[in-house]
Amino acid sequence: MSIKYAILGLLHYKDMHGYRIKAHIERNFGNMWSINYGQIYPNLKKMEEEGLVTKKDVPQTGAPDRKLYALTKEGREAFTDWLFSPPERGLLMRDPFILRFIFFGFGDKKASLKLIDEQIENYKVQYEERKRNVIRWKDYDVYVRLVAELGLSFNEMVLNWLHHARKEIKKSIDADLAEAAGQLGG
Secondary structure, three states: OOHHHHHHHHHHHOOEOHHHHHHHHHHHHOOOOOOOHHHHHHHHHHHHHOOOEEEEEEEEOOEEEEEEEEEOHHHHHHHHHHHOOOOOOOOOOOOHHHHHHHOHHHOOHHHHHHHHHHHHHHHHHHHHHHHHHHHHHOOOOHHHHHHHHHHHHHHHHHHHHHHHHHHHHHHHHHHHHHHHHHHHHO
8 A cells, every 4th residue: 555645534634743653553454454653754745845735833732843734736637547546456465474374384284273363363353353443443534444354254264264274274283193103104
């Protein structure tokens, strides 16, 4: 996801400061995308230089001024151009666990089962959070609701796959043990 366009999209709702942008992304997009301040502020600065956003200092009592960013006409136009441009590419699965999973064959199969069990628990927690999001966003906007439903379906699919993977690996471990027992007895 392009940080620039995510920020421009969020600024359609209301003017925001960097902390609020990060908090919104983490709360609403955290299951599919992560972001840090080192990505937000340089992008906001560049967008300000490009004339896509404006920055206003808002005084605060006992704290430094807060920088409030607002969308400009040019920002709205750039966002609309991006919004209706052809899609860049298909779905990317950037899950660190899946990358590790690919290489589990080089390690201890029993240890991999433990990690799969931990991942199943993580996805169960995430699944419950996504169910709450579907409920929270059901009347919000058709597009937001549909993405929430996609997240829930995707989570459910990954949980099913993890259970299947666990079963297959357990079967492989049992076969290895039976073979080893056969060799000892034979």
